[in-house]
Amino acid sequence: MSASLEKVTQTLKEVIDAPIASYFESCVHCGLCAEACLFYTETGDPKYTPIHKVEPLRRVYEQEYTLLGRLKKMVGLSRPITDEELDQWQELVYDSCTLCGRCSLICPVGNDITYMIRKFREGMAVSGHVPDGIRGATQRTVEIGGPMGLKWPAVANVLKKAEESTGLTIPVDQAGADYLVLLSSMEIVNYPEYIEALAKIFHKAGISFTLASDAFEATNAGIQIGASDIARVIVSRIVDAAERLKVKYVLSPECGHAYTAIRWEGPNLIGRPYQFEVVHVLEFLDGLRQKGALKMKDKFAEPLILHDPCQIVRRGGVLQAPEALIREVAENYIPVADQQKWNWCCGGGGGASAIHTDEAEALRAKAFGVKKRQIEAAGVKTMVTFCANCRIVMEEAIDHYEMDTKLLGLTELLAEHLED
């Protein structure tokens, strides 16, 4: 066994816990998860069946932790995993899985397949069986500060521009503020309107907030690649800054995986509860709405549909807020089938959007088919979402199919129609 393969088995042995053991034992091979996965429904290729994506993990479980598996391994009925196999599986574990969680939701025996893939990625990561794109993003996050290689001066520049265009001050490193606002690089580079919108809303509501110059990036490529040790380093930056500035809340940006990282994975990574609370920006806005502090001056008139990002809604549990907010601002909101927790993924979550090989991009475009049909069936020209990554992935696909669809961010849409 090669040294890297030894590392893989060692890591997989370590990540296989009681939930994973019970998931493998309770799988009834019904295949329902295939129908839940957009990579299967859009390609029809059975290799994209979610539970099949963790087949090497299952073999390690069987060979290491079950009596029958040990016997099978001894007499050669069960092959140990090989490097070639992992090479082959890299596509299934990264390119064609966005950790969207639809398979976990549909599984009749309650197996969290997404959790298994997330754990399997740990083994893939230690042996370097990872796509270059995600590896690069992880390196940049650790060495520079963000997946896109942004440094604080660039962020400060964007904040300055936002201050100029809104006429409001955006505090930085202010201890004792209520909220520590996190951003995702995607928003800083592609959608700076988000920052302006947030500044307007905070000032209007009279709630104090701050940014931290050493912890502005909310995304966590360590989680996407599947390296918990690296993910811990990244999430600790935020925890340290938030606890140093003694904020009550940390505000997760719209970005879905950022929310998963800071809200759900973070405390497990650092091994203790936070001294602050993590709130998603939509939860924050919905709180304001319920208090009557979010008044609209007018409404968006054109018909539109909503794209629910998986990590915020299905995986994240922010279920009711998005629809309540969109109804506040949209005159003509059209609910679609497979909404809320049953939504279909944009096709580029879980790090997939960072993979820029031709095959991965072609697969993403194909997987967008389900979204495309949703847009066409609703007959709308506008789709609203609240995740910068979903937005960029879908914008690329809309360009690819030359569709006449406009994408909007929910927070900006709200800010635009907010009462002055």
Next chain:
Amino acid sequence: MPGPLIESLARQGITRRTFLKYCATLASMMALPPSAGRAMAEAMAAARRPSVIWLPFQECTGCTESITRSHSPTIEGMIFDMISLDYQETLMAAAGHQAEAARLDAMQDNAGKYLLIVDGSVPLGLDGAYSCIGGRSNVEMLKEAAQGAAAIVAVGTCAAFGGIPKANPNPTGAVPVSDIVKDRPIVNIPGCPPIPVVMTGVLAHYLTFGSLPELDDKGRPKAFFGETIHDRCYRRPFYDRGKFAKTFDDEGARNGWCLFELGCKGPVTHNACATAKWNGGTSWPVESGHGCLGCSEPDFWDAGGFYKALSVPADPLRIAGVAAAAGAAVGVGLSFANRAKKGAAKKAHQPVTLADLEKS
């Protein structure tokens, strides 16, 4: 689907639809394909009316009662309209020499084609003198009638297995039909008495397909005797959870718990009571609060007392206990081994660095 049977059923207030439904139920109870229900209905409605001779031996007429009077008028009773019942002591109008003449005529006219139904066991003691009809012993009559029969149906536990007459010390030397007749197909429909629908099912099968249904090793139709009472008992969940009634008047009995410890023979008894039920589907022994006596099994009368818990499963249960303990021990052992393995893997954990993400 016209025919004399449909007309006669109609006269008794049974519609064609009811009859079709009944045939479909029969077919499904016998695990036959859905099309068989229709085939049965058509075959039974057609006026073939095979000759049937019914011989009663050492019996109590309970089996006849079960079929004719259990819940009158039952559709089971209508079976007599589908066959030409040429001899049945209890039911026939004729008596004495006239009756015996009818039997002989039927045997002669339908030689090799008639169906022979027997209820009651056959005594062999004192040259069969314990039970005679018209001066002739049962064994003699059986041998004679069996010769020209297409098949024999042994109705009730006495005819099938000897039953109560054969119970220890068996003063009359009673034996079942199968001990005497060896060269004719025999179907055993045991039960004290047997369930009416089982009887009808076998006859319907014979009329429809011209053959007997599939039998188990004791000659019983598998469709009705394939599973034990225990397997299909509605109190089975209590057995599985170890909840037993200890007396007929304790809290367990009132809560409908398992009657195993009160001597229920359900686990070793093959019959359809739990599913077919009795008296038009009203209830059955266990539902009325009494354990199964095991009446459809051979020698049920001598099985060690109706209220004595089964001794048979006692040993297997102990073995099962030991096996469960051993299994648990192996399981605990494995889990410790697995824990140790996972612990070792955790201990050997080297922090993952950026360098690890590169392929070596």
